[in-house]
Amino acid sequence: MDELPDYSDIPVIGLTGTGGAGKSCLMxxxxxxxxxxxxxxxxxxxxxxxxxxxxxxxxFGDRLRMNSIHDQRVYMRSLATxxxxxxxxxxxxxSVKCFVLPDLx
Numbered sequence: 001m002d003e004l005p006d007y008s009d010i011p012v013i014g015l016t017g018t019g020g021a022g023k024s025c026l027m028x029x030x031x032x033x034x035x036x037x038x039x040x041x042x043x044x045x046x047x048x049x050x051x052x053x054x055x056x057x058x059x060f061g062d063r064l065r066m067n068s069i070h071d072q073r074v075y076m077r078s079l080a081t082x083x084x085x086x087x088x089x090x091x092x093x094x095s096v097k098c099f100v101l102p103d104l105x
Contacts, residue, residue: 024065032068045069045076 013030015023027045034043045066069076 028066028068031066031074035068035071035073042073042075045074047076047078 015027017023031043031045034041066076068074
């Protein structure tokens with residue numbers, strides 16, 4: 001098995017805040033600006049929603065407000081924490097990143 005390249009120097013931006021604060025709109029603008037300014041680069045978005053205590057599910061409504069994710073250089077992955085008391089998913093650290101904007105609720 002080939003060894004993965006070292007991605008430790010790749011910038012990671014985290015956005016967090018209460019529901020309705022504008023995280024997804026801000027992220028959409030950041031992604032749009034990034035793909036406009038850097039036409040040879042790609043961006044990855046890891047969107048994390050906390051799991052609901054009662055149902056264990058998560059609402060991934062953040063995609064509804066993001067128009068720039070339809071560019072072929074944008075990769076978006078939605079994850080549920082599966083733990084209602086934590087803001088990040090256990091699998092976040094294992095994600096291969098290019099330029100990552102985790103959307104944390």
